[in-house]
Each structure stands twice: as structure tokens, then as C-alpha cells.
Amino acid sequence: MADLTQASARELARLIATGEVSAVEVTQAHLDRISAVDAKVHAFLHVDADGALGAARAVDEKRSRGADLGPLAGVPLALKDVLTQKDVPTTCGSRILEGWRPPYDSTVVRKLREADVVILGKTNMDEFAMGSSTENSAFGVTRNPWDLERIPGGSSGGSSAAVSSFQAPLAIGTDTGGSIRQPAAVTGIVGVKPTYGGVSRYGLVAFSSSLDQAGPFARNILDAALLHATIAGHDPLDSTSIDAPVPDVVTAARAGDVTGVRVGVVRELNGEGYDAGVRQRFSEAVALLTSLGAEVGEVSCPHFDYAMPAYYLIAPSEASSNLARFDAMRYGLRVGDDGTRSAEEVMAMTRAAGFGPEVKRRIMIGTYALSSGYYDAYYGSAQKVRTLISQDFAAAFEKFDVLVSPSTPTTAFRIGERTDDPLKMYLADLDTIPSNLAGNASMSLPVGLSPDDGLPVGLQIMAPALADDRLYRVAAVLEAALALQWGHALIEEAPAL
């Protein structure tokens, strides 16, 4: 048997369903891979070998009984440590939650279990999903498999690294300002932020409630679609979950077609500040789309220039409130409780010790932005910008079916390179933030290696809310055409670990 960790999710599911390999063998192969390489990559915070093998055995038993297996039954997956999984440690990359084992499953996990997906473990992330490099994790950095001295993106860097280093064929990430798409871009894989409300947030530990969205990582478009379809759908436990049929992303991924599709290149998401290599690969991909039959034009979304400042008011504001519950009273870390200190003192000491500097920075920014006398100027203005950005998208989508841009202005930067400069760090999400603010669907897929540094470059496709299928329809064609050019998938060029 060839190396099972190299196979796609769809191929693994087929092998398991036909009985050519067992789910336990597939899971064990990935656990072995984790043992072999994760000391170098550090994608996982917690590997749940027993749980994974137990789930795999259940799949094998189900098959032996002749029961129907779903399209991802027995396929291993890496779960970002921001989603609750009953009795499995969930830290959100923070000391303040160290040791907490949630008593309930998130809806995403429930759906994965129902689909017989095997959860290998929890992946590293920037603390509470705040960051673009996974350097803000309290439990150490994760390394980019393409170059171990570089960041895997963030905040879902553990998930992107796990998939790109073949420790898992699939992973779940969450995307508040680009935290799926940017890591996917810099590790040469596919990452999708579904339409806001498309995937339930129940059990997703909130960073910014109005922006957070869970979505799939995979090494190819169809695998991403299969996972997307598995986790999406209305959830009565999440009021913001959309009660509408899930767009048929799997069919779209199988039947890619760009003939006559109107593709708008966003003028504001390019130019100054973008690596030459990124711009080159992006332009080539756009040219390829034209040659494949797409109608490509340029579109201006003038308010995108204000997306970053608006985001850095809205997200911290919501975070300052969402993170208030971490106070040592009910779960997680407790510092200073020596029997003499008041509850307030214990809360303050715990939060001082338990949160890292970036989290504290954002709590302070958010607290300030919401405070009386400043609310209108900051949070209020940011919400107005948000409306204007949505209007820009609406106008653009009248002329174009999808919009495209580079996924991030640069390739993976070096570990430590931007840690002293938050503003520079924030620029990594320049291209991805507008879709979070507007709540529409968005994807990053690999379009080549930068000629500057040989690192992956991602192209972002944006579609209107509830038109997630368009992402897959366009991306499937581009993926196939690029693979034809290269003679293989880009990820196969990743160095051996």
C-alpha cells in the first residue's frame, strides 16, 4: 500500500468504503506521521490517539455490518483548538484555558462525528485566534512545512501546517479576518471561509462573534467541498446560522466551469506593499482564467481601504466582551486564590497571568472603543464603514460573479520577523478582512510558488453570501489547469520533512 498520508480525503474514503484499507490503518498511518514529523512542525497541541482509533474502529465495524458510509467516513481530520470537543482539552492557544475539558461538543464536531470523520486532535493557533502567524500561541510556534523557519500563517496555523505536512488530509480552521485563507495561502493548500452563518458557531469559542466562521482546509478543491458540505447547515443552537439550503459545493467542485463567468479583479487589493512574486503569480492565474473562458475585468471597491481600521475596532470590541468570561471563577486557570484575596483580585491576577500580550492589547483596544464617549467615534464609525464595504461588494457583484485578489500581500514571513510590529503583522490580513466584514464567502487556493523565495502564493476568490458554490466552480477549473501546467499538484513540491 502506498503511503496513506499522501492520499486525498476522497481517495481515503473510497479505500475504506471498498475495504481495501481499514479506517484504523488510515488513522494509524496519520498518527505515525504525526509522531514522525510533528516534533519539527508542532501543528498539534493535543493528539487524541485513543479517541481517533476508537472512532476509526467504529467506522470499520459499521462497514462490516454493511451500513452505508458517508463520503468522508473514516477520514482523519485535525481540529483547530478553538472548537469544543467533549472531554478533549480545548485551550484556544491560551494559558487561561489550560486543563479545561468542555462538557459538550460543538456543532461542527457533532456533524463530523455523525459523518464518521476521525478527529486526530487539536491544532495550535494564535491565542484566541488573534494573530496571523500562530506565534501568539501560549504553547509555542508552529512551523511552515515549506520552510521550518517561517510561519504557517494564522491564526489557524496548526491546521494549515497539519494538512500541508501530510499529518492530516483535512482540517477545520476558523476565519475572523483571514485566519483560514491566509494560512492556506502561505502553506500551499486550499482554505475556505464559508458565508457567515453557513457553518454553526455553537461551540466555537468566540473571538469576534459577528466575524467568526469555521471552514475547511484541504489539499485539493473537492476535498474542501466534501468537508464544507459536512459541517455546513442550519443550526437551531446558533441564532446567526442561516436557515437556507447549503449551496451544493460538492457538485460545483466536481463540475468546475468558468465559461462566461465574470471575474472582477479588485483594484484596491493589489499594488504597493505586495511582493513582486505574489503579484506575478496572481496575474498569471488571472490570465489563465481568461484563457479558460472567464470574462475578466477590473473593479474598484473604494471602501476596502478602510477595512483594516474598521476591523481592528469591531473585532477587538467584541473580543473585549467575549473574553470577559475567562475570570477563574468557573473553569480554567486560577491565580492568587490564597483565601485572603477578593474575587476581583483573583480575576485580575488570573487575567494578567493567563492572557498573552496580543490578547491583552486587543481587550484594551476594544474596551476603549466601546467606552462611553468614544463609542460613536470608534465602534459606531467602524460599523458605518462595514456597511459601506458591504455596499461595495453588492455593487461589484452586480457586474461580476466572483471577485479575485491575492490572498495575502506576501509569502510566509520568517518566524519573529513581525512580532515586534503589530501593524505590520496585521497587514497579512489586508486582502481577507473585507469578506469577513461583509459576511460573504471566500476561498484561497494555491496558484504557484513565488519566483522570489520559492514559497506558495494563494489566490483569493470571493463570492456573494450563500453563493459558496461559485468559489468551488471557479477554483476547480483553475486547480485542474494549473496541475496540467505543472504536471502535478503544487503541494507535491513541498520539501520532505
Add this chain to the structure above:
Amino acid sequence: MSTTYDEALANYEPVFGLETHVELGTVSKMFCGCGTTFGAPPNTQVCPVCLGLPGSLPVANAMAIESTIRIGLALHCTIARWCRFARKNYFYPDMPKNFQISQYDEPLCVEGYLDVEVGDSVVRVGIERVHLEEDTGKSLHVGGSTGRIHGATHSLVDYNRAGIPLVEIVTKPVPGTGALAPEVARAYVTELRETLRALGVSDVRMEEGSLRCDVNLSLNRVGATEWGTRSETKNVNSLRSVERAVRSEIERQSEVLSAGGRVVQETRHFHEDTGVTTSGRSKEMAEDYRYFPEPDLVPIAPAADWVESLRDALPELPFERRRRLREEWGISALDMQAALNAGAVAAIESTVAAGASPRDAYKWWMGELARQANERGVEVSTLPVTPSDVARISVLVNDGKLTDKLARQVLDGVLACEGSPDDVVAARGLEVVSDDAALGAAVDAAIGADPDAAQKVRDGKVAAAGALVGAVMKATGGKADAARVRELVLERLNTDA
């Protein structure tokens, strides 16, 4: 009225306002499916949502929204066409998320009023807003002498109450009630409680905390145009306390002002035992709750026709009901107030429906039965007598079958559970003796026994007949119809003459 109080009112005009919190009687909590039974063992009615566990999300209780709208309609409010929940951020261990989901600048109901009767006059109390929020948990401070946090060695928190739907009803400031301010305040809470009871939205038990009041009070110099600084008294949890708290604050603030001091804007605590308020925390440095729209919940947009159908289905409200009954019964506002205070309105109404005249029904319930209830120390409505029993007794009296005195004996029998009024009449042999032949003999005997009285009557001193009537009544054991006896006495003595 004490001198202090009289002096205060000679110099100052009190302005009060009331904030009332009402726990709704919904089966489940505001944002989750947990039960709401009062008195359940601590922390047994909790789940990830009402414990605010990381990742959990609220889903609004539709019945609570409906109840709030019905309250708003009963209070003649305008119902918002579109409004949102807001987060009120502050840290306290009994608040699991360290923010309370409440409403801020977009309450569900605004601008209404409640008419309140005090003596013969009606005071219209303006309603500023009615909004919906979640209750907090309950802290129990252990080891101190007072049950307060000061001096306690540790605290326990019961989250059963956390997330119970709470409606806050805020009045506009009520000026112009002068010395009656304490009474009007009490009458408002009484009327509000009756209204909520009629709506069936809450069990409104002040002793269990399902209805809680804060009393705001300020004084301004008589004739002044600007209102003074107000205090906010918490913990006012009985009708009597509302009255006492207003009075106590009028006296206290007047003393402060008369001594040349100034009233501090602060929270004060009311003490049931002493009837006075003491200073809590100062509000001069107002806490900044950093309100912002709750991003985890969708806006509430009640359909106009649904609101109208709720309005149409409102029950008759206590104020209107009392006005109708007063007219039907022909009684004064004070008599109605007495019936209301005695809890006898429903019994009187049922007695009238069972065939008694309103006057008789009122007389029985507020006379003999009220006396009996008072002797037994119970509510009149709990006596073992039905409105139809009372109606039957009243009919028997009006038909001349019972005298008032006999009727009371029948009632005694009914209250002693001897059966229906007719059963008691039969068993005790209480029917009026109205047989003229039998009475005639007794009259003759009385005349024969008291010739002096008989002569006086013959001489035209009709008042002397009383002695003869009394003798007949005595001889018949009170079962004779006194009026008929009198007629017979006069007849015979005139005949003799």
C-alpha cells in the same frame, strides 16, 4: 405624619420613579432550554449556555418576547418594529459571561402609562420603557454576620437563576404627588402586580424575588423648575417597603438639604427591619457598561399583525375591570379599594353571577365573611364557602325565608362544613317562622304578658311595640320574621282599640 415628614413636604416636592424587575413565568430560560423551577437544588438547572461556557451561544425564548410585548401592550406602550439585544458589560461572579444580555437604546416597548388609583383620584404614571434581559445567578456569602459580602469568608454561587427571563419596567419620573408620593408609589407597584397577574406572565411573588423594585427619589424646592439629585434605593421587595422607602428617602434627603448639604447620586440599600436606607456605592463615578448590540443574536422584528393579535387577545385589565365592576355594583372607589385589599373582588363578582345582588354580595364578603376570615387569620377567598353558597343565602334572606340573624347561623354551618345552605337550614331547623297562626299565638301571649306596653301602643306610642316584638322573637328562638311580627302586634292592638 411625623414632623420631619411634614416639614420635608412643606419645603420640598418629591419626584419618584420606579424600576421594577419581573421574572417571567416561562417554562424555560431566556436563552437556553433549562428549566426555571423556583427552589431547585443549587446548580441543577444549568447548561453550557446559561453557565456561559466558552463556545456556547444564546437563542432567544420566543415566549419571553411575546410576554414582554403583552406587558408593553397592557401598559399602553408603543411596540418596537425592530430592536436588538445589547450586552451590558461588567464583572461579577454571579454573571457567568461577565456581561448581561439586556436591551439598551432599543427597548422592545416604549412610551406607555399605567393608571393608578389612590383614594378617589387617579394618577397616571408614565412608563418610559419595558425591556427584556436575563437574570443573574445568586450569590450566597458565607461566614459573615450579615449575609453580605463584607466579612464573609467565602461565597457560593447558584446559577439556577442565571438566564431566567427578566422584564424591566421603568417609569418616567412622577412629580406632583406631594405627601401622597409613598402611597402612589405603592399603588403603582400594586396595580402593576395585578396587571402582570391578569396577563398570566409571572407569578409576581415579591417574597420569592420574582418581582423586585428599585426606588429612585429626588427632592426639589417647592416652586423650583429643576429636579434635584436622585438616589436609587435597591432591595425594596414588598409593597409596604416601597411605601416606606419613598417616605424614608423624602425625610433623609430633606434633612440633608435643610442642613445645607447636597444629595449624593448613589445606590442605597433599604432595610426591612429599620425601614431606613443606607448608602451603597456612589454613582458619581458612573460605571461604564460599554453597551453594544449583542452580535450573537438576531434583531427582534415583531410583525405588526402579530402584535395586533396579541393586543386583541389581552384579558380585561384590573383597572378597567374595577371601573366596570364599580359601575355595575354601584360602589365608591374606596369601597372597591377595600375589596381589592381584602382580595374579595373575584368572590364578589362570582357571587353576583350566581344570583345575588351586588349590594348583598359586597355586604356578605366584606362584612360577615371578612370578619370570619380576620378571626381565622386567613384570606377571605380561602374560606370554605363558595360564591354560590353566599348567593343562595342572600336569596333566602330576600325571600323572607331567613332573617339576617338566621342567615349568619346558616353561614356558620356552611363554614363548619355541614353542607350547603339548604342542608344547614334543614339540619339546624333554621327556617323563619312565617305561619301567621303560630305567630298570632305568640303575639297574643306577649300582649298578655306585658299589658303596660300594650296599653302604650294603644295610646299611640308605637315605639313601645318594640318590646312586644322582642318578646315574640325571644319566644320563637329568633326564627320569626321581625317585620311580620311587628305588623301582627300593631294589627291586634288596633283591632282591640
